[in-house]
Amino acid sequence: xxxxxxxxxxxxxxxxxxHDACALSEQLQQGGTSAKALxxxxxxxxxxxxxxxxxxxxxxxxxxxxxxxxLDKVGQFEEFKxxxxxxxxxxxLEGLPTxxxxxxxxxxxxxxxxxxxxxxxxxxxxxxxxxxxPEFGLTATTEFSASEAARNPWHTDHSxxxxxxxxxxxxAAGVVPIAHANDGGGSIRIPAACCxxxxxxxxxxxxxxxxxxKHLPINIVSDGVLTRTVRDTAAFYAHAExxxxxxTLPALGHxxxxxxxxxxxxxxxxxxxxxxxxxxxxxxxxKAAMLCEQLGHEVREIAPPVPAxxxxxxxLYWGMLAASVVHFGRFAVxxxxxxxQLEPLTHGLAKHFTRNLHRFAFALxxxxxxxxxxxxxxxxxxxxxxxxxxxxxxxxxxxALNLPFEEARQRLVNFAAFTAAQNVSGAxxxxxxxxxxxxxxxxxxxxxxxxxxxxxxxxxxxxxEQAQPFKMLHALTPTSHAGRQAADKASQLKxx
Numbered sequence: 001x002x003x004x005x006x007x008x009x010x011x012x013x014x015x016x017x018x019h020d021a022c023a024l025s026e027q028l029q030q031g032g033t034s035a036k037a038l039x040x041x042x043x044x045x046x047x048x049x050x051x052x053x054x055x056x057x058x059x060x061x062x063x064x065x066x067x068x069x070x071l072d073k074v075g076q077f078e079e080f081k082x083x084x085x086x087x088x089x090x091x092x093l094e095g096l097p098t099x100x101x102x103x104x105x106x107x108x109x110x111x112x113x114x115x116x117x118x119x120x121x122x123x124x125x126x127x128x129x130x131x132x133x134p135e136f137g138l139t140a141t142t143e144f145s146a147s148e149a150a151r152n153p154w155h156t157d158h159s160x161x162x163x164x165x166x167x168x169x170x171x172a173a174g175v176v177p178i179a180h181a182n183d184g185g186g187s188i189r190i191p192a193a194c195c196x197x198x199x200x201x202x203x204x205x206x207x208x209x210x211x212x213x214k215h216l217p218i219n220i221v222s223d224g225v226l227t228r229t230v231r232d233t234a235a236f237y238a239h240a241e242x243x244x245x246x247x248t249l250p251a252l253g254h255x256x257x258x259x260x261x262x263x264x265x266x267x268x269x270x271x272x273x274x275x276x277x278x279x280x281x282x283x284x285x286x287k288a289a290m291l292c293e294q295l296g297h298e299v300r301e302i303a304p305p306v307p308a309x310x311x312x313x314x315x316l317y318w319g320m321l322a323a324s325v326v327h328f329g330r331f332a333v334x335x336x337x338x339x340x341q342l343e344p345l346t347h348g349l350a351k352h353f354t355r356n357l358h359r360f361a362f363a364l365x366x367x368x369x370x371x372x373x374x375x376x377x378x379x380x381x382x383x384x385x386x387x388x389x390x391x392x393x394x395x396x397x398x399x400a401l402n403l404p405f406e407e408a409r410q411r412l413v414n415f416a417a418f419t420a421a422q423n424v425s426g427a428x429x430x431x432x433x434x435x436x437x438x439x440x441x442x443x444x445x446x447x448x449x450x451x452x453x454x455x456x457x458x459x460x461x462x463x464x465e466q467a468q469p470f471k472m473l474h475a476l477t478p479t480s481h482a483g484r485q486a487a488d489k490a491s492q493l494k495x496x
Contacts, residue, residue: 021083039068049175061128105333141159142166168181180223181226263297313363374424392437
């Protein structure tokens with residue numbers, strides 16, 4: 001479907017072409033392209049689409065080009081060496097500021113690189129800069145009350161999801177084949193579903209520890225990546241594992257083909273409050289279930305393996321995070337932080353926590369117990385299938401950060417209705433772009449597995465992708481308004 005509101009920069013004539021990260025890596029290894037050519041192409045593409053998508057927050061273009069030239073001189077392109085990528089702006093990268101999506105923080109360059117960012121770089125990725133997120137990742141859309149939202153390449157009037165929405169926009173629009181993301185309540189999987197991408201939230205501890213999250217009462221944050229193909233996601237975790245392996249988790253290795261075992265899959269489509277998901281989300285799950293059955297897997301309808309109380313408990317925990325930012329951000333984040341400039345939603349969540357402080361100890365106890373309760377769901381199942389979201393990507397403004405708090409809360413809970421369980425349990429889950437709504441927006445399907453069982457999800461995802469190849473934006477909108485300009489001019493222009 002071609003609409004005047006699509007925006008991508010895919011260009012078969014430049015070095016990036018329509019290729020995924022694995023194909024580009026193969027070209028580098030075979031001498032068919034260079035790291036500098038890839039970085040040049042990414043910067044040229046960025047100059048065309050980011051004025052429309054507004055997904056980046058800071059750049060290090062000259063440094064990236066210098067790094068690419070150095071890699072070309074060395075000439076050893078194993079793993080993902082030489083591929084352009086972005087870092088989400090809630091991790092430190094030496095030489096760039098870390099703003100966490102917030103106007104409350106000073107724009108000053110960091111003197112160090114975080115452990116997760118270092119692990120990404122150790123796989124060979126060349127970081128072009130940093131992408132937008134909503135303030136401290138506290139909502140499921142990449143919007144702001146006083147500045148420009150990041151916009152969805154499939155339809156620029158719609159949300160990218162959040163909180164890794166800037167990274168999702170850059171990958172979906174073809175600027176880079178892979179970008180960093182992290183997930184504290186669905187923030188990898190939600191933008192993957194909104195922007196038609198593959199988004200795996202790994203098991204807790206799969207990558208290096210996130211410095212701001214590792215001291216939480218329950219560490220709900222997992223770092224990872226957004227990609228356009230399952231094989232790119234699988235390859236990234238294989239490469240990252242060579243840099244760091246957590247001995248408390250089973251090693252993944254490099255998963256390159258579907259598994260032989262036929263799985264028992266539990267399926268549900270209703271939200272925790274018993275309400276139906278939007279028809280396009282139900283349809284996506286039912287079609288995915290039919291495909292799984294055709295491939296020989298057994299699919300059973302089940303009740304959600306999460307109690308109804310969980311949603312309220314998680315919202316209270318989320319409110320605790322916001323209250324920590326409001327009251328202790330100067331100590332935990334930056335001493336020059338200005339709390340008066342925090343978003344209305346952040347203040348609303350913090351007030352929700354303080355109003356319900358008397359309930360927090362009980363909520364926290366139930367959340368602690370949930371990990372064991374969730375694990376028990378996989379005693380008789382291999383995988384759980386559900387929608388990723390309650391509905392497709394909403395229009396910009398539907399989840400605005402300056403809405404009255406109760407309205408914002410209700411809309412957020414209805415939208416991000418399926419993803420938080422794996423953050424509390426620590427277990428992995430993946431969103432796959434297996435469906436489209438009637439308006440052409442992608443619709444994600446969500447598969448979850450037991451702790452440490454990413455291999456099940458990746459094997460199944462590879463099988464589903466082979467059986468039903470995912471639709472990419474460039475194939476559906478070859479003449480989008482920004483895409484046409486990029487295809488005509490990208491090979492002729494120098495980086496902005």
